[in-house]
Amino acid sequence: MYSHHSSLMRSSVLLLLMVCAFGILAGTGVCAEEQDRIPTKISIALDPATPQAGQEFYITGTLISTTGEPLGNKWIVLESTAAGATPGKFQYLKVTRTERDGSFSFFRPSASPPEDLKVRFKGLYPYAASESDVVSAKK
Structure with missing residues (x-):
């Protein structure tokens, strides 16, 4: 059970980082930090x-x-x-x-x-x- 949650957490963090990086590269400001400014x-x-x-x-x-x-x-x-x-x-x-x-x-x-x-x-x-x-x- 622990390894499943750990794996799921790593996948979620990786997905968030990828979305953020894509938003920055595409100039869309997708990252929540940028949207909240x-x-x-x-x-x-x-x-x-x-x-x-x-x-x-x-x-x-x-x-x-x-x-x-x-x-x-x-x-x-x-x-x-x-x-x-x-x-x-x-x-x-x-x-x-x-x-x-x-x-x-x-x-x-x-x-x-x-x-x-x-x-x-x-x-x-x-x-x-x-x-x-x-x-x-x-x-």
Whole structure:
């Protein structure tokens, strides 16, 4: 009796792992852990709104759940690519944490080049990952 239950348990765990792996590979997010995550939304803005060559500026935004809850103390990644470069070629620039109200900011110096920028929250249980729109600076 013990070996039958043990075998059944191993088969069940293996099946669950296979379903999870298939869901991840297929991009369907079948795993219960992924389905249980709370969706998030991250915004991005430039200050000043249209920085010019030789001008310093800030990248600001807010991370919230889709129910409007501000997400404080979460890591936000700033990524950049040369202005007009092939989409999808973004590279890591900096990381910061959100304030209690979900807000964050990054400083870009006057020597920064023309660039396209986006911010990303990689997700942290129970919250799902999110990525901002792309904004252009110094074009």
